[in-house]
Amino acid sequence: MIEVHNLSKIFEDKKRGRVVAADNVTFTAGPGEIFGLLGLNGAGKTTVLRIIATILKPSSGNVRVWGVDVVREPEKAKANLGFLTGETGLYGRLTAREMIGYFGRLYGMPARLLKNRTDELMQLFNMTEFADVRCDKLSFGTKQKVSIARTIIHDPRAIVLDEPTVGLDVITSRAVVDFIRNEKRRGKAIVFSTHVMHEAEKLCDKIGIIHRGRIIAVGTPNELKAASGRDDMDEAFVALIEGDGHAA
């Protein structure tokens, strides 16, 4: 379960003054549920995800990961959480195996379990041949696979993915989508952000459209299409956002 409740985040920016990056955001991703956060660049997706992942502290509201409050007990919350950041940073001078292993150890995994799990993920993502190659020598797609393996090395019950398929080729992209589906089947609570509408439509049980820090619409893909009166997800998204613009 990932429960986001009345979450707000206000930045004090020297140039722009007070910036409300998240404004009273509420949503829930239950067990075996995928919640998609859709929005334009700068809409507040990353801010919300970063707060769930405890990297940023909320100005108000709260987030609970399987019942653990991320502000009060960040270390405990993180143990149950896998977070794939937007900037997929890897340590270039470590090999893929070392990179994944480092995080496994940080999550307190015993050596044997870590090795088995690493091998399992390497096979799952079809990257065994790259296991001992330094990360800065890997292709973009393989890097993303390493990042995802790193994210779920400890088999977390909650997974947060910030634009996991951005910049990937079709094959790798499909591998990522398959992986998300599989994790859903295993009962994980998943939140992910994207601006690829058809991907959200295929994967998500629920979609929240975030615009200027606020969730302006929530529902299943079909509900959203119905609400906007369009039968294409792209069209529905644009209509909802523009509708919000007129209202404001």
Added chain:
Amino acid sequence: MLRNVWIVYSKELLDTVRDRRTIMSMIVVPIVIFPLLTIGFGSLVSEMTQKTQQEKQRVALISREDAPALYAVLDSSSELELATDWNLPVDSIAPAILNKTIQAAVVVDSNFEGKVAGFDSSGITVYYDAAETKSEIAKEKLKEILSDFEKSILRNRLAEKNIPDDFIMPFRTNTENVAPKEKMGGFVLGMFLPYMIVILGMVGAMYTAIDLTAGEKERGTLETILVSPIPRWQLASGKFLTILTTSLVASIMSITSLTVTMVYGVMSTASMGEAIALKITPQMILTILLLMIPTACLFSALLMSISIFAKSYKEAQSYASPLMMVIILPALVSFIPGVELNIKLAFVPLVNVCLAIKEALLGNFNPLYIGIIFVSALIYAAFAIFVTHRIFEKESVLFRS
């Protein structure tokens, strides 16, 4: 808790030793480049000075008809070249020296040797350009020649009056250096070593500090690591220990290399080898190592807190470079003669360590001062670690964009 620090430390160390830049600043620079530069520069200066000394400077004697004996002395000098064709009015001397036609000129008072022969006193003026090394050397050589010339006149006068030479020499003064050869060695090493430890401790820490903080931001891995469930202070500690390690390794490399160079290089040359020897006792090594730790702690913590603030590698470098300038000054204190460690200086960071290392190499160990230095430096370092930890908690610094 310690397990997490160890995980971070061992990963960062592995990452660091795979980085060519760090290896460069941690091992190659301290072992090869820095001692080479320091000693190379020193020997270049002494060689150039020697060369200038050996050169014959051109000097002129004005009113040579008044001083034929002096003319003969100067003409026969192997150290100077006498401008035999030169006998110009006094007012043309300065321009000639300034345009380097000659390096110095000797002007004797009128009827110089006549007066001298008549047991009278006369005068000599030496013209030279104090802002010109060659002219300065010419002046020094002239002073020596003139002094010898004066002595020979004096001896002639005494002989003529049948007075023994000792009459005008009631006593002689001798000086005797009681410093053992080992102390002289310690003295010379005591000037360079603290400086090297400080500079290399800084250079060694710099790249790693930047790579582990600003570098992590630049690569986009900072966010990744902050999501892992280890507390941020443990992350900061693991990184700190890595930086500390590279700093210490660089310092140890540099002093080992410097000491070896000194023992087998400089001190084996005939001129110095007789007067200087080096005796390193286990106590010295222990004291130096002990004093290196707080210095390295201070640098590591300072550099880490500065570079975590930076957005990129480049920005961090532009913050760290001025710091380098700032620390060179206190590091140079070991070269200043007469500055000794006292209770007040024991609290001044860097200065205290430099002076204590210098003292240790002379065989002086003051446990009180060493204690103060160790504790005070650890306090400074702890403060810097605390600041770094606080910065790690600050999202405005971590996500500056």
